[in-house]
């Protein structure tokens with residue numbers, strides 16, 4: 387039986403759930419940021435200022451605007467690590483919730499109590515231990531890629547796959563999103579996106595797709611279809627240079643497909659594989675990351 391993870395029968399919607407405005411430390415006001423993303427072809431957006439929810443009703447939004455926030459903590463165990471949480475679909479009075487800034491778990495609980503969903507932000511930039519992520523209860527998705535954590539501002543800490551592959555190997559497979567995390571709007575904006583599959587472009591449709599894992603992360607390549615049938619994973623995508631099937635297996639000869647213009651690849655699962663995820667790179671070096679699929 388065919389089981390879809392990206393279903394071609396459902397429309398795909400492109401959004402960004404991580405950016406800052408002049409309401410915190412971003413360089414442009416909320417209205418301009420909304421206009422910028424709409425002009426770049428994004429369907430939905432959350433303004434996620436630090437510790438502040440901007441009311442979407444205050445903006446003449448040319449795209450679906452979902453209220454958001456970024457909460458920040460420092461947790462010290464073997465080393466000091468930042469824990470940043472994105473809340474989307476949150477209540478406007480979230481910051482008045484008791485204990486919201488006291489610990490990451492209390493922040494998560496407050497976001498969920500206000501009606502929102504939680505995205506764990508930029509693990510590679512924060513230097514998070516996998517255990518720190520796995521202990522938190524109530525996370526809906528994680529940023530596999532954060533543009534601001536990459537060049538030119540932060541070296542090459544945008545890609546969190548090394549940490550998240552450990553989480554997946556531990557049996558903790560969270561859906562993947564990408565976020566721009568714009569602060570300066572000369573180079574930060576419109577580089578990455580989360581792509582959700584949902585029947586309609588509504589707040590409920592987008593958040594429910596996120597919760598169900600009907601989402602992938604992308605800098606450009608499009609995943610058109612992803613399914614497993616009889617132990618074989620098949621992906622169809624826009625023209626790529628490379629398709630990689632990542633899993634907990636140390637070595638697999640068939641894992642990497644290198645072929646200019648490749649638009650489809652299949653991979654036969656091994657009995658020892660407990661999760662699988664697909665990574666696609668196009669001719670410009672832009673990547674797309676499917677959400678990991680648990681095989682346990």
Ligand SMILES: [Zn+2]
Pocket residue numbers: 456470507508
């Ligand atoms: Zn952050």
Ligand SMILES: [Zn+2]
Pocket residue numbers: 404405406456567
């Ligand atoms: Zn941020």
